[in-house]
Amino acid sequence: xxxxxxxxxxxAVLAGGVLALAALGEVLAERVGVTNLGVEGLMALGAVTxxxxxxxxxxxxxxxxxxxxxxxxxxxxxxxxxxxxxxNQVLCGLATTFMGLGLSTALGHNYxxxxxxxxxxxxxxxxxxxxxxxxxxxxxxxxxxxxxxxLLPLAVHFIIFRTRHGLNMRAVGENPAAADAAGIPVMAxxxxxxxxxxxxxxxxxxxxxxxxxxxWSEGMVAGRGWIALALVIFAGYRPVIVTLSALLFGLxxxxxxxxxxxxxxxxxxxxxxxxxxxxMAFIIVPVVVWHRMRRIMAAPAALGQPYYRDxx
Amino acid sequence: xxxxxxxxxxxxxAGRILALRLAAIVLSLFIIxxxxxxxxxxxxxxxxxxxxxxxxxxxxxxxxxxxxxPLLLTGAAVCVCGTIGLWxxxxxxxxxxxxxxxxxxxxxxxxxxxxLLPLMTIAGIAGGMAWIxxxxxxxxxxxxxxxxxxLLLNFIASLLTYYLTTGPWRDRISGAQxxxxxxxVAIPEMWGIVHWGFPVAIVIVIGLALVLSRTxxxxxxxxxxxxxxxxxxxGIPVRVRIISVMLLSGGLAGLAGMFEVAGTxxxxxxxxxxxxxxxxxxxxxxARGSCLNVIPAALLMALILDSGIVMQTxxxxxxxxxxxxxxxxxxIAIGDELAHYRPLARTTTGEKTR
Numbered sequence: 001x002x003x004x005x006x007x008x009x010x011x012a013v014l015a016g017g018v019l020a021l022a023a024l025g026e027v028l029a030e031r032v033g034v035t036n037l038g039v040e041g042l043m044a045l046g047a048v049t050x051x052x053x054x055x056x057x058x059x060x061x062x063x064x065x066x067x068x069x070x071x072x073x074x075x076x077x078x079x080x081x082x083x084x085x086x087x088n089q090v091l092c093g094l095a096t097t098f099m100g101l102g103l104s105t106a107l108g109h110n111y112x113x114x115x116x117x118x119x120x121x122x123x124x125x126x127x128x129x130x131x132x133x134x135x136x137x138x139x140x141x142x143x144x145x146x147x148x149x150x151l152l153p154l155a156v157h158f159i160i161f162r163t164r165h166g167l168n169m170r171a172v173g174e175n176p177a178a179a180d181a182a183g184i185p186v187m188a189x190x191x192x193x194x195x196x197x198x199x200x201x202x203x204x205x206x207x208x209x210x211x212x213x214x215x216w217s218e219g220m221v222a223g224r225g226w227i228a229l230a231l232v233i234f235a236g237y238r239p240v241i242v243t244l245s246a247l248l249f250g251l252x253x254x255x256x257x258x259x260x261x262x263x264x265x266x267x268x269x270x271x272x273x274x275x276x277x278x279x280m281a282f283i284i285v286p287v288v289v290w291h292r293m294r295r296i297m298a299a300p301a302a303l304g305q306p307y308y309r310d311x312x
Numbered sequence: 313x314x315x316x317x318x319x320x321x322x323x324x325x326a327g328r329i330l331a332l333r334l335a336a337i338v339l340s341l342f343i344i345x346x347x348x349x350x351x352x353x354x355x356x357x358x359x360x361x362x363x364x365x366x367x368x369x370x371x372x373x374x375x376x377x378x379x380x381x382p383l384l385l386t387g388a389a390v391c392v393c394g395t396i397g398l399w400x401x402x403x404x405x406x407x408x409x410x411x412x413x414x415x416x417x418x419x420x421x422x423x424x425x426x427x428l429l430p431l432m433t434i435a436g437i438a439g440g441m442a443w444i445x446x447x448x449x450x451x452x453x454x455x456x457x458x459x460x461x462x463l464l465l466n467f468i469a470s471l472l473t474y475y476l477t478t479g480p481w482r483d484r485i486s487g488a489q490x491x492x493x494x495x496x497v498a499i500p501e502m503w504g505i506v507h508w509g510f511p512v513a514i515v516i517v518i519g520l521a522l523v524l525s526r527t528x529x530x531x532x533x534x535x536x537x538x539x540x541x542x543x544x545x546x547g548i549p550v551r552v553r554i555i556s557v558m559l560l561s562g563g564l565a566g567l568a569g570m571f572e573v574a575g576t577x578x579x580x581x582x583x584x585x586x587x588x589x590x591x592x593x594x595x596x597x598x599a600r601g602s603c604l605n606v607i608p609a610a611l612l613m614a615l616i617l618d619s620g621i622v623m624q625t626x627x628x629x630x631x632x633x634x635x636x637x638x639x640x641x642x643x644i645a646i647g648d649e650l651a652h653y654r655p656l657a658r659t660t661t662g663e664k665t666r
Contacts, residue, residue, distance in 0.1 A: 081645055081646050085650070088648070091642075091645035094401075095641035095642035095645060098590070098634050099642065101635075102632060103631075106629045223466075226460065226464065269479075270471075273467075276465075279464050283456055283457070288453075294454075306649075
């Protein structure tokens with residue numbers, strides 16, 4: 001039983017980490033009022049970039065860095081359309097996802113199905129990794145787990161809710177006209193955080209192929225970008241809650257793995273549906289059960305709306 | 313300080329949109345040609361090959377019509393949802409649900425085609441509607457974002473199709489992978505391999521356009537999309553309209569799945585939706601909320617898909633088509649926004665005129 005729990009949590013932490021990175025990046029973009037529906041495509045680009053890079057330079061850090069850069073570049077392309085040109089955000093996001101999925105498949109054609117040689121190795125934090133169940137999962141896997149689950153979300157939380165800059169960010173997402181009048185550079189703010197969010201989506205893709213699923217195949221991102229988007233809504237655009245819910249989601253994914261490994265009498269196809277069904281339940285049930293949830297977890301007021309200085 | 317020499321119009325003139333869209337498509341084609349040239353292909357030779365094998369040959373034209381048929385319906389599905397201001401990103405899943413329901417009828421019941429085909433049609437539409445029910449109710453009663461919920465159901469539908477075609481409904485006769493056996497009935501063909509679903513789809517799209525532009529119901533839908541508050545104030549039951557439009561949208565996508573099963577593929581196959589649901593979004597965007605425009609938009613999208621077949625013969629992965637579609641969609645999104653701007657005449661002092 002302990003072994004089962006340990007294994008399940010270990011998988012959950014890996015699977016959840018991918019979602020946590022992408023979702024945290026999206027929190028940044030949505031807090032300044034931009035919905036980036038391109039996360040799925042940027043993750044695919046990051047995943048294939050990491051695989052291609054480490055096959056040339058056998059260092060996981062270089063691979064991750066390349067994935068981050070490609071994610072930022074893709075985020076910049078999206079931001080050029082959605083922020084600089086102020087085109088429809090839904091369309092630009094979908095277009096980014098199409099381009100990312102198509103390009104990554106075309107680029108990764110020669111790498112498909114081959115195991116990735118260089119990945120982030122196992123790191124054991126002395127003492128902490130010997131805590132039963134939790135230890136091996138959080139302190140005995142790879143070096144990025146603590147940054148992903150503790151450092152990044154706390155840093156983002158601190159910036160958004162405890163600094164003047166964060167207040168400005170939220171102002172841009174809630175009421176860009178007022179923010180503009182107060183002298184906050186609305187477009188620069190949106191551009192910067194969308195690109196940063198894109199970089200984190202790329203990083204999530206790279207983390208996926210460098211730790212959790214070390215092989216490139218078409219469609220391997222499998223909707224994780226969309227689940228990350230749903231998590232952002234579920235978590236009410238809050239960095240710490242989004243990270244915790246990503247871990248919860250990792251557990252749902254791990255459940256389907258455990259089911260397959262232990263030959264539960266359920267077809268694997270149904271077990272694989274669990275993350276998607278879970279996401280559906282997560283974003284529908286709380287709002288239905290508790291109506292006030294909608295106000296507490298409300299989206300930034302100007303989310304999805306382009307800002308025109310001259311139209312009032 | 314330079315004065316801003318442009319004014320943003322609340323609605324863009326149609327002529328300007330058309331011109332900027334053409335520019336967007338031409339620019340996309342140049343970018344694609346550049347990338348192809350850099351990767352060692354000859355864009356001109358490829359273009360000639362594409363023209364000859366799509367609109368330049370009988371087989372190409374037949375394929376074009378077959379690609380258009382599902383795109384017309386999924387495009388219309390996304391388009392009607394767009395009229396009331398909602399995004400149905402789940403046409404792919406509703407397509408599968410319709411295909412599954414229609415196949416279920418064809419494999420489970422026995423009878424002549426005259427009886428089976430109408431039953432399959434009803435099942436297909438009902439399947440698509442059933443698939444969008446949860447997002448519909450969640451949207452109408454709890455305000456849950458329909459983009460995410462409809463999209464997540466795509467993955468579930470795709471997994472369900474995979475389960476059925478490898479499990480209970482797998483092909484026990486020829487042993488084909490991830491496929492059911494050939495279904496006993498088919499929509500009759502009218503021209504080569506083009507089945508009667510194609511003209512029916514066109515008639516449906518035209519009918520929808522008439523309903524939306526000429527009936528009270530259509531007017532209420534459009535008003536609900538343009539200004540939900542005003543619609544509510546005018547006594548239109550917006551919630552009921554949202555439910556009916558989303559169900560209609562799901563039904564259309566489900567019908568596309570039924571046509572594909574009964575007319576083109578003749579079996580349920582894993583991956584048979586072939587991104588038709590997602591491309592329906594592109595078709596609807598190109599149509600700019602007018603159902604009649606879905607016809608030329610679906611034609612353009614079908615042309616792109618048809619040229620994808622040629623690209624595959626030239627050692628270009630089929631995924632290139634998805635990337636090209638994304639690029640064109642991106643350029644058109646920017647073009648549509650630019651169409652809102654009108655250059656302002658300057659006075660001698662350089663002050664902008666109002």
